[in-house]
Amino acid sequence: MNKIIRGKVHKYDRNNIDTDVIIPGPYLKIHDHKELAKHAMEGIDPKFPEKVSQGDFLVAGSNFGCGSSREHAPIALSQTGIRAILAPTFARIFYRNAVDGGYLLPIEIDESTVKKISDKDELEIDLAQNKITNLTRGEQYSMKPFPELIAKIVEAGGLMKYKPGS
Amino acid sequence: MTITEKILAGASGRQTVSAGDVVFAKVDKVMMHDVSGPGVIKVFSEWEKKGLKLERIWNPDKVWVTEDHFVPAADRVSAENVITLSNFTKKYGIKRHFKYGLGQYGICHTLSHEEAMVLPGEVYVGGDSHTNTTGAMGAFAAGLGHTDVAYVLMNGQIWFKVPETMLFKIEGNKPDHIMAKDIILKIIGDIGTDGANYKAMQFAGSVVKKLSMEERLTLTNMTTEAGAKNGIIEPDETTYAYLRERTDAQYSPVHGDEGAQYSEVFTYEIDKLEPTVAKPFSPGNISVARELQSTELDKAYIGSCTGAKLEDLRAAAKILKGKKVKIRTEVLPAAQSIYMKAMKEGLISIFMEAGAVVGPPTCGACCGAHMGILGKGEVCISTTNRNFPGRMGHVESQTYLASPVVVAASAVTGKITDPRDVRN
Numbered sequence: 077m078n079k080i081i082r083g084k085v086h087k088y089d090r091n092n093i094d095t096d097v098i099i100p101g102p103y104l105k106i107h108d109h110k111e112l113a114k115h116a117m118e119g120i121d122p123k124f125p126e127k128v129s130q131g132d133f134l135v136a137g138s139n140f141g142c143g144s145s146r147e148h149a150p151i152a153l154s155q156t157g158i159r160a161i162l163a164p165t166f167a168r169i170f171y172r173n174a175v176d177g178g179y180l181l182p183i184e185i186d187e188s189t190v191k192k193i194s195d196k197d198e199l200e201i202d203l204a205q206n207k208i209t210n211l212t213r214g215e216q217y218s219m220k221p222f223p224e225l226i227a228k229i230v231e232a233g234g235l236m237k238y239k240p241g242s
Numbered sequence: 243m244t245i246t247e248k249i250l251a252g253a254s255g256r257q258t259v260s261a262g263d264v265v266f267a268k269v270d271k272v273m274m275h276d277v278s279g280p281g282v283i284k285v286f287s288e289w290e291k292k293g294l295k296l297e298r299i300w301n302p303d304k305v306w307v308t309e310d311h312f313v314p315a316a317d318r319v320s321a322e323n324v325i326t327l328s329n330f331t332k333k334y335g336i337k338r339h340f341k342y343g344l345g346q347y348g349i350c351h352t353l354s355h356e357e358a359m360v361l362p363g364e365v366y367v368g369g370d371s372h373t374n375t376t377g378a379m380g381a382f383a384a385g386l387g388h389t390d391v392a393y394v395l396m397n398g399q400i401w402f403k404v405p406e407t408m409l410f411k412i413e414g415n416k417p418d419h420i421m422a423k424d425i426i427l428k429i430i431g432d433i434g435t436d437g438a439n440y441k442a443m444q445f446a447g448s449v450v451k452k453l454s455m456e457e458r459l460t461l462t463n464m465t466t467e468a469g470a471k472n473g474i475i476e477p478d479e480t481t482y483a484y485l486r487e488r489t490d491a492q493y494s495p496v497h498g499d500e501g502a503q504y505s506e507v508f509t510y511e512i513d514k515l516e517p518t519v520a521k522p523f524s525p526g527n528i529s530v531a532r533e534l535q536s537t538e539l540d541k542a543y544i545g546s547c548t549g550a551k552l553e554d555l556r557a558a559a560k561i562l563k564g565k566k567v568k569i570r571t572e573v574l575p576a577a578q579s580i581y582m583k584a585m586k587e588g589l590i591s592i593f594m595e596a597g598a599v600v601g602p603p604t605c606g607a608c609c610g611a612h613m614g615i616l617g618k619g620e621v622c623i624s625t626t627n628r629n630f631p632g633r634m635g636h637v638e639s640q641t642y643l644a645s646p647v648v649v650a651a652s653a654v655t656g657k658i659t660d661p662r663d664v665r666n
């Protein structure tokens with residue numbers, strides 16, 4: 077896995093962005109990944125999928141992805157091109173899905189860091205050093221390191237490719 | 243250790259575990275439904291493209307499947323999803339597939355207790371966030387996504403971070419007009435919708451001891467709305483009696499130790515608890531029903547895994563008996579067996595004579611999928627568990643969450659109503 081990733085920020089500065097907003101209920105019967113991407117974040121910003129380029133980041137408030145266990149949520153976001161989500165905390169099933177499915181990196185950052193990052197900023201994230209550089213503003217922030225097992229699953233590219241005990 | 247820690251220690255072959263440990267635990271039961279099932283199957287088909295073929299699943303007898311979210315088939319895609327699911331269960335020898343229109347079927351979290359699918363001491367995972375519900379049976383029950391369920395189907399185990407446990411002691415005398423729903427709404431209002439993130443919520447105390455199994459299940463059901471990893475109640479004679487009526491399967495109950503460590507202990511005296519309502523757009527946005535009595539409604543909904551168990555229907559029927567509803571009222575028993583019991587008890591006639599429509603068990607309207615979704619600007623009072631924007635239909639519709647008696651009383655007046663304010 078590439079340890080240094082770069083992308084543009086899409087910021088939605090609110091807490092508790094839930095899975096009904098990320099991918100509304102009527103689309104749950106859809107299992108085609110490309111089709112799901114067209115409706116990503118529809119509950120907040122229907123133009124979202126058009127704005128994202130491959131490798132971009134989403135920055136949001138705490139408890140991101142709360143609500144249902146729908147894996148459609150990280151799938152839809154990742155299919156738009158989003159590579160990582162930066163938020164103070166994540167809802168647990170969203171976090172698991174993002175990591176175990178190998179779709180997205182859920183990166184925990186402080187609330188104060190969320191405030192410092194603006195929409196459209198360019199970030200560079202160094203996953204080996206747990207460092208975030210804001211290229212637009214020339215600032216550096218820290219991120220919470222992944223717990224050991226999670227780091228291994230992330231490294232493997234998802235739970236399926238990870239062998240317990242390795 | 244707490245009951246949650248003990249179950250996870252046992253399942254991961256350790257003497258002890260502590261909150262924060264990451265363990266690989268053996269799973270006893272796994273559930274998927276007509277939304278998560280096709281999602282899981284999709285995961286397998288993606289893996290197959292990468293050369294990883296699913297020859298057989300770990301143990302077909304430990305897997306069970308429901309059709310609940312989009313039945314009766316809401317459209318062609320839903321119908322195809324059910325076919326996909328049926329082909330899968332047939333191919334891999336999963337016998338316990340509860341099918342719409344073929345005897346017993348219903349909402350997954352309702353069948354889990356009605357059919358005694360999960361037993362005390364077990365580790366139970368399901369492809370649905372309200373899998374927590376079944377923790378009321380004294381099991382570790384947690385929701386997972388598609389990839390995780392697929393992994394369990396292959397390997398019979400999955401990783402968990404052992405959660406810290408928050409203990410909620412419910413004490414005092416429960417007034418008659420108060421239901422478990424009021425208690426859990428009050429708790430979520432206090433701790434917030436992320437108040438139990440990653441944690442276990444355990445319920446105890448003299449009130450919980452006296453609560454029926456179905457009422458206990460309402461408490462654990464909505465632990466999801468507080469962000470909890472699992473909800474749990476230690477098994478006791480109520481649990482065992484409930485199970486005796488439904489199964490002769492053997493199980494080994496687990497209890498927490500005397501000196502177990504809880505991250506927080508909350509005590510609620512509920513003698514003066516008022517009928518409680520969660521306003522749009524959060525289950526934590528609570529108010530007392532009487533403070534909202536000028537709120538005009540378009541629809542009353544009695545359904546879902548939270549609020550359409552037999553006792554929920556009985557409580558609602560007690561209010562509706564001999565009265566007429568003033569707004570559109572929909573009653574959907576949560577499982578076929580509950581529907582039949584309600585019919586034999588005369589509850590269905592009470593609902594219909596009051597003017598309500600009684601529908602087949604389905605998640606449909608609860609998740610805004612079909613079978614009665616809300617239009618723009620409509621206001622609903624509901625026995626369900628979520629009221630995020632757009633949850634039950636149009637993003638500009640509104641849902642108030644309440645107990646079955648508050649919903650029934652509100653159906654009678656057309657406004658949010660305390661059950662004490664409708665005369666019997």
Ligand code: SF4
Pocket residue numbers: 310311349350351370372545546547548604605608609626627
């Ligand atoms: S009834 Fe509602 S909350 Fe329960 S499983 Fe169905 S959609 Fe989820």
